[in-house]
Every structure is written in structure tokens, then in C-alpha cells.
Amino acid sequence: MTNEIHTPSSEFAREVASVPGGEAINKCIQCGICTASCMVARASEKYRPRKIIQKILIGKRDEVLRSDQPWFCMTCRMCEENCQEGVSPAEIFHAVRFIAAREGHIPNVFRNTLDTVLTDGWLLKDAYSDFIEDERDDLGLEVDLRFNDGFVKRVRERYFSPDMREAEV
Amino acid sequence: MDMLLYRGCTAPVRLPAYEAATIAVLEKLGVNLIEFKDTNCCGAQYVESLSRNAFAAMSGRILALAEKEGLDILAICGACSGSLKINKYHLDNDPTLRDEVNSLLADEGLKYTGKVRVRHLLQVLHEDIGIDAVERAVVRPYDGIRMAAHYGCHVTRPYEIVQVDDPENPTILDRLVEAVGGVAVDYAGKTRCCGGPMLAMDEGIASAIGRQKIQNIAEARADGLVTACVFCDIQLTQVQFGEGAIDKRIPVITIPQFLGPALGIDEDVLGLELNKITPSDIMASLQEGRQ
Numbered sequence: 160m161t162n163e164i165h166t167p168s169s170e171f172a173r174e175v176a177s178v179p180g181g182e183a184i185n186k187c188i189q190c191g192i193c194t195a196s197c198m199v200a201r202a203s204e205k206y207r208p209r210k211i212i213q214k215i216l217i218g219k220r221d222e223v224l225r226s227d228q229p230w231f232c233m234t235c236r237m238c239e240e241n242c243q244e245g246v247s248p249a250e251i252f253h254a255v256r257f258i259a260a261r262e263g264h265i266p267n268v269f270r271n272t273l274d275t276v277l278t279d280g281w282l283l284k285d286a287y288s289d290f291i292e293d294e295r296d297d298l299g300l301e302v303d304l305r306f307n308d309g310f311v312k313r314v315r316e317r318y319f320s321p322d323m324r325e326a327e328v
Numbered sequence: 329m330d331m332l333l334y335r336g337c338t339a340p341v342r343l344p345a346y347e348a349a350t351i352a353v354l355e356k357l358g359v360n361l362i363e364f365k366d367t368n369c370c371g372a373q374y375v376e377s378l379s380r381n382a383f384a385a386m387s388g389r390i391l392a393l394a395e396k397e398g399l400d401i402l403a404i405c406g407a408c409s410g411s412l413k414i415n416k417y418h419l420d421n422d423p424t425l426r427d428e429v430n431s432l433l434a435d436e437g438l439k440y441t442g443k444v445r446v447r448h449l450l451q452v453l454h455e456d457i458g459i460d461a462v463e464r465a466v467v468r469p470y471d472g473i474r475m476a477a478h479y480g481c482h483v484t485r486p487y488e489i490v491q492v493d494d495p496e497n498p499t500i501l502d503r504l505v506e507a508v509g510g511v512a513v514d515y516a517g518k519t520r521c522c523g524g525p526m527l528a529m530d531e532g533i534a535s536a537i538g539r540q541k542i543q544n545i546a547e548a549r550a551d552g553l554v555t556a557c558v559f560c561d562i563q564l565t566q567v568q569f570g571e572g573a574i575d576k577r578i579p580v581i582t583i584p585q586f587l588g589p590a591l592g593i594d595e596d597v598l599g600l601e602l603n604k605i606t607p608s609d610i611m612a613s614l615q616e617g618r619q
Contacts (some may be wrong), residue, residue: 235521
């Protein structure tokens with residue numbers, strides 16, 4: 160692995176590499192094919208995956224963890240498909256999200272949606288109206304969706320603090 | 329063949345016609361879908377982004393429930409099939425993670441050992457049933473209706489784990505379109521994302537991505553768009569409404585809703601009237617044919 164490193168490697172890059180998903184970060188040669196193949200980057204100047212990886216490689220820990228940027232990845236894996244160095248930005252940004260989340264840097268939409276899932280057991284309990292129940296009935300589908308809401312309580316207790324940071328296991 | 333239908337969170341509420349059409353089409357083709365009770369969210373995107381252990385636990389419980397039933401899982405949503413397959417991969421290859429998840433599952437008398445498979449709808453149609461068998465079952469072929477296929481990123485990537493179709497040049501949906509008398513239309517950016525996963529962070533960017541795809545499909549002069557993921561279907565429909573949308577909407581239809589009429593299944597059973605952009609022009613291409 161070490162002889163495959165072509166790029167600067169900071170303390171933060173080593174930290175990311177130690178988290179599942181982040182292992183390949185030091186293989187990045189900054190060619191930019193990820194940004195070139197990224198639909199988000201094509202639609203908006205706000206997001207450049209190569210630049211985020213560069214910031215990790217040169218050790219801008221606070222800037223990366225406090226930024227929304229690692230949360231903009233759609234995990235469509237188009238860049239991963241194209242990367243010639245075996246790097247998956249989607250996996251790397253998941254590793255970065257885990258580190259950011261442990262330190263409380265979680266976009267509100269992620270925090271709130273996680274809270275819903277870990278309360279109801281699924282995402283759309285509140286959206287499941289009588290009207291949709293009738294639609295399902297007309298289609299001959301089961302109306303009682305019977306999602307389990309007990310298991311998620313134990314998941315919450317074991318893996319998350321009250322503010323949705325990941326807890327140490 | 330019996331399988332458990334894992335319907336996920338979104339399909340039953342936002343696209344129940346997809347669920348109904350899947351059940352009807354697979355029944356016609358010899359696959360019996362069994363109600364999968366007492367499940368939970370697979371953990372895609374939200375749990376997935378915050379804790380690897382919690383994500384593995386969410387999907388792991390679903391996999392363990394299926395093991396108890398002794399049946400493979402059918403997933404009709406790209407996010408669900410992707411999450412279940414990725415977590416199965418991690419649980420099969422990481423004994424520490426497996427022990428961790430099993431310690432939590434033990435409270436309910438469940439255990440993950442890796443016995444069941446997770447199948448996306450496209451795999452069942454392609455591998456378990458076979459495209460030839462679909463073609464043989466056609467009673468009312470389409471008369472050359474031009475359909476563009478959108479596969480869904482999480483359905484086909486990463487290939488090493490999901491193993492559905494060639495991620496760079498997927499063909500299953502196209503071959504299904506042709507099996508029932510349609511013409512598969514190629515278009516620029518076929519394997520690109522619909523923009524759906526961006527809705528959480530930035531709706532404007534999500535719409536721009538989806539609209540670009542619709543624009544490319546319009547330029548290829550397709551009469552319709554077939555999908556294999558609930559999120560993609562909803563997103564690619566939604567971006568055709570509101571300010572800045574294209575003038576002439578392209579009907580978006582899930583693959584079982586497209587196959588069903590050609591197989592002689594009643595349109596009401598397939599919920600076609602619930603589609604937000606009416607597929608009436610597509611249905612008008614059906615021929616009264618071989619009985």
C-alpha cells in the first residue's frame with residue numbers, strides 16, 4: 160500500500176484512512192476525473208469532490224469537518240466507476256461524515272431524518288395518510304404496513320447520543 | 329418460486345402502483361411474492377451517513393428476518409437493494425461487525441449468518457425468470473414505442489457488490505423493452521444519476537440534474553422513460569413539473585407497469601391511472617395480438 164502513495168499525506172488523511180471506507184484516500188493523484196464525472200459539480204459550482212479530497216490530503220481538518228461539502232455527495236458512484244486509481248470518493252466522504260458526525264457536525268436534514276427513522280422505524284409514517292391507504296386498498300395491497308418500531312429504539316440507545324452523534328460502542 | 333417482498337419506506341406510500349405492478353407481473357411469470365412483515369427502514373443515506381454499525385444493524389435485521397423465513401429478498405427500490413447488498417457484503421466479510429450486529433439481534437432471537445440473497449427486481453426478471461420467458465409471455469406486444477431506460481445508480485453500482493448489470497453499459501431494461509415490442513432508445517448520460525439523493529441538501533441542484541436527464545431523453549425522441557427504482561421514478565417525474573420544466577412532458581413508468589399490459593394484465597391492477605404523467609400514449613401503442 161505505501162508504495163502506491165503518490166500524494167501528500169497529512170495527519171487528517173491518516174485519520175480518514177483509519178475509518179472504514181477511507182482506506183484508499185492516499186492513492187488519490189488529484190487528477191480530477193471525479194469532479195469531471197460528477198453530476199453535482201456539473202449542476203453547481205458549490206461542489207468539487209477533488210478539492211475536498213485535496214483539503215483532506217493537506218490536512219485541513221476543521222475546514223472539511225465543519226463544511227457541508229462532504230454531505231453533498233449523492234453516492235451515485237459515477238466517479239468511482241471512472242477513477243483509475245481505485246479511489247471511491249463516495250466511500251471517503253462516508254468516512255469523513257462518520258468523523259464529522261462524532262464531533263457533532265451534522266446537517267440538520269440528516270439529524271432530523273435520522274431522528275424520524277429511529278423513532279418510527281421507517282421514514283414516511285407521517286406521510287402515510289388515509290388517502291394513500293385507500294389507494295393501496297384499491298390496488299389490492301396490504302394497508303397495514305406493519306413496520307417494527309422497537310428495534311430502532313435499541314439502535315438509537317446503542318449507537319447514538321441524544322443529539323445524534325455516534326456513541327462509542 | 330417464493331420470495332419476500334421488501335417494499336421499503338417510499339414505494340408503499342409514494343408509489344404503491346409500482347408495488348402492485350411488481351406483484352402482478354412476477355405472479356404472471358411464476359414468482360410468488362410473500363408479504364414481509366415486521367421490517368424496518370434499511371438505513372439508506374441517513375443512518376448510512378452517521379454510523380456504520382447502526383447502518384449494518386438496520387439492514388442486518390432485515391436480512392436476519394428473511395433467514396428466519398428461509399426466503400430470498402426482493403427489493404424494488406435502488407436505495408434498499410443497494411443498502412441490503414452493501415451491508416450483506418460487510419457482514420459476510422467483517423466478523424467483528426457481524427458479531428456486533430448479532431449481539432443486538434439476539435434480543436429478538438434473530439441471527440445473521442448470510443444464508444439469504446438480496447435480489448433487485450431487474451435480477452429476478454433477467455436471471456430467475458429470463459428475458460426469453462418474458463418475451464414468450466407477451467400477448468399484446470407494443471408497436472415499436474420508443475422507450476428510454478433509466479437504471480438507477482444504486483441498482484447497478486458498485487458492481488463488485490450489487491452484481492446486477494454492466495454499470496457502464498447496462499442493457500437489462502433495454503432488452504426487456506424490446507422483449508415486449510418496444511424500441512430501446514439510447515441517450516446521452518444514460519448511466520448518470522437522477523438527482524434524487526440531492527433533494528436532502530439542495531433541491532435546486534437536484535432539479536437541475538434531473539432536468540438535464542429529461543432534456544437528453546427528449547433530444548433522443550423517446551416516447552417514454554422506464555425506471556427500476558422508486559426514487560428515480562418519483563424524481564424524474566417531479567422535475568417535469570413547476571417553473572423551468574420542459575414543455576412536453578415525457579411519461580415516466582416503472583418497468584413492471586410497462587411490461588404488465590403486454591403480458592395481458594389489467595391496467596387497473598397496475599395502477600396506471602395513478603401515474604402523474606399519463607402513459608396513455610404508450611398504452612395506445614399496444615397491439616391486439618397473439619393470444
